[in-house]
Amino acid sequence: MLAAATIAILVVMLLAIIRCIVGPTLYDRILAFNMFGTKSILLISVLGFLMGRPEFLDIALVYALINFISVIGVLRYSDSAEFKVAPYKPHSTKEGEE
Amino acid sequence: MNLVIEIISGLSLLIGCFLCLSGGVGMLRFPDFYTRMHAVSVTDTLGACLVLFGLMLQSPNGLVLIKLILILLCTLFINPSASHALAKAALRNGLLPLEGKPDNQGGNKPSKL
Amino acid sequence: MFLGLYNYWIVVLLMMIGFYIVIAHGNLVKKLVGLTIFQTSVFIFYITVGMVERGSAPIIAEGISDYSNPLPHVLILTAIVVGIATTALGLALVIRIKEAYGCVEEDEIQKQDQLSEDES
């Protein structure tokens, strides 16, 4: 059962990587990245059980935290430069959209 | 008793993996960012919970169980809030949802917000 | 017969990707990315060398007799953190170059250097 779970998770990770490379917008990529992170948490926990060394769970926990931090970081930095929105006036663009 | 636990854990692992897979397929096949996000964030959270729950039932000792619960809590908190922040940022930066076709039931209404 | 060597081929592939990025791209940030990839290939090389078949993670526990070689792990563990520190230093240099020259393209910087030399 664990082996099957590992294979399934690996397949999902592959799909996420494809979306990450293809992804038309930046946000698709971040989304795929987030998903990839979650899947690797699962993968590491399952692998730990598969190998009989559950010490690996620490790493999974670190992933869960670091993944969140990097998603937030990407969001913060993408706000200011990637889209050429005037750096510190986000309201103006929003109003322009609506 | 042992067998029952084994079966339950196997089942939850299976369902979790199925959810993850469907999320992955949805991520690849759905037409625009918001639908993809929907596919991913919903299935991801539940799938991860189920897989971790399945592992929890198999855990050999208390420390492992506690760590698994911590991971579960983390995913439960982090995943939705990251998705929320992502969607908000995308909307704010002017990424519009794909609008329904005119002949659809959704009509011409933009699906904003 | 040579299939047992596939780990080295993967390492070489990664290393060459990094190398290519370093040579072919003019953008200094891209060059640093290439260097990072190169670096990771070296990490992977060390770790694969230290791997032992049927070995387990080098944390002593009961009932396990085979462990992987801990020495490469130690070397790489420190190397990763040192690597990020040096990468940060490189990025800092790039930022200063950007402020001084207004760009991070190699050709442009050389051109500007040439110009200022000609003037003086």
Next chain:
Amino acid sequence: MLTGIYGLLSACFFVVLDAVDVAFTEASVGAGISGLLMLAAITITGRKEAPKRHKPFLALFVVLVTGSMLIYGTLDMPYFGDPEAPVHQHVAPRYIHDSMEEVGVPNIVTSVLGSYRAFDTLGEVAVIFTAGIGVLSLLSLPRRRKKIKSEEATEEQMHERHMVVRIVSKALIPFILLFALYVQFHGDFGPGGGFQAGVIFAAAIILYTMLFGLDTAKKVFNPALIQLLAAVGLLLYACVGVVSMLNGANFLDYNVLADDPVSGQHIGILLIELGVGITVASVMLSIFFNFDGRRQAQAEIQAEKQQSEQEQKLKGEQDVSRTL
């Protein structure tokens, strides 16, 4: 963006290869901080790359030749996972078999890092410290006196926008800090140690900085104090060595730190791991603060420039209308 995935992927890879400690480090460094620093640099330097002028055939050729030569070289290497390979014959068996009696720490990686190769690790920490100093001297900004108004507006913006994330993070940050301490002091028994703990600690504070703004974070974590701490960590490490020398042993030989050698080793490893953790955390933090400070300063300059341009434009229009 792909750097993050790359870090995660290589960390998974290390897990498969039994290198738990390395995976731990790569997970915290490769996935988190390195990607963030790259992104910060990209936001400063601009995202677009100039089109290439010359064709990359020459580069491709060089790369291919080097690659094929390297692959030719691998033919003599030992097979993957071969227990008879030369690497496993030299000092590794001693580490694996004797470290439990000599050092008394279950995690062999920690005992090698902290005890057998402590001198090497001291050098690495010194390199990190030097890199931190380098970044500081390159990027540190003179202290600004006046507060620019646009900045405050952003703070408000961040608050409005990321309310949910903020609240979740508020709950999460203490947990991350606690976890970093756990990693720091549990490094003897499981995967972990000073390097990883330092990075995780820094990551928590970086999360705080990103959500609450650089200035708030600088009020909470004083940059001068952080720079001081970086030096203190390194000094702590070196002092352990000096103390063991004063007790009549070699530099960084912990056997003499307590009555019996094993507990002496324990004390020594604990102390130097603490030193490593402090140095790594504070160097990473000061690097991040400086990068972010640069970015903010640049954004402010741009905003000011835009404002002045707009004003000039307005003035010009007024002039035109007046002349009309």
